Amino acid sequence: MTHDGDAAGDEIDRAGGFVSLVGSGPGDPELLTVKARRLLEEADVVLHDKLPGPEILDSIPAEKREDVGKRAGGDRTSQEYTNDRLVELAEAGEHVVRLKGGDPFVFGRGGEEAEHLAARGVPFEVVPGVTSPIAAPGVAGIPVTHRDHASSVSFVTGHEDPTKAESAVDWDALAATGGTIVVLMGVGKLPLYTGELLDAGMDPATPVALVERGTWPDMRVATGTLADAVDVRDGAGIEPPAITVIGEVAGARDRVVEFLRGRGDAGATAGDADRVDEGGDRE
Secondary structure, three states: OOOOOOOOOOOOOOOOOEEEEEEOEOOOHHHOOHHHHHHHHHOOEEEEOOOOOHHHHHOOOHHHEEEOOEOOOOOEOOHHHHHHHHHHHHHOOOEEEEEEOEOOOOOOOHHHHHHHHHHOOOOEEEEOOOOHHHHHHHHOOOOOOEOOOEOOEEEEEOOOOOOOOOOOOOHHHHHHHOOEEEEEOOOOOHHHHHHHHHHOOOOOOOEEEEEEOOOOOOOEEEEEEOOOHHHHHHHHOOOOOEEEEEOHHHHHHHHHHHHOOOOOOOOEEOOEOOOOOOOOOOO
């Protein structure tokens, strides 16, 4: 299949099988890029996980969806299976979309899949998506950088490869940066890394925000400090998928939340995190 409107330099042979590594954005279907939407419509098969969100997944015909998701504490599809399935389908002449939440190259294992495809001679393309560590705080009224509060931002995974001998995250160094720390997939290990940051000398009063299901209709936000973040999480019942924002920028939410539409709550504290109304704004 060919497209006269494809961007110059798109060298994929669309007459044969190939793979599109596509970022779906944080979950709001209106944040899906125009190119991502087109590729979903044209694809023969879509391999997806749960993070794109139910509205996006429901828009894809069931007969061409394959769930290769990984769920904490539940059933898992191995990455090896997904890698091999991409190759199998492409070699059979299919146009395959590998749909990922956020951006495929931000803690999405897109880099591993790209290398696997290249090693087996399978043509592929990368379609960036709106990345959740920026989008989720943003819709909650939290800028990850701010001229008055943070000139740097660090994105950290809260769920490293369990086969590693030790963590690759230097929490001491992050505590010393004075910038924003955004932790993805870190709800379960919140006590561990907040403790590491406190031990490294970070101010216990540093603002913290937890954004669950950012941009989804049931988005929730809970705020507190580094010292009480675990109590805030437990009291509000924050669950994955969620983003943790640590730094002075997290306090910006309090200054704008009164006028923020689709904000997720009315200033949640421990024991009080209201769900956004069904069909609420996604501004």
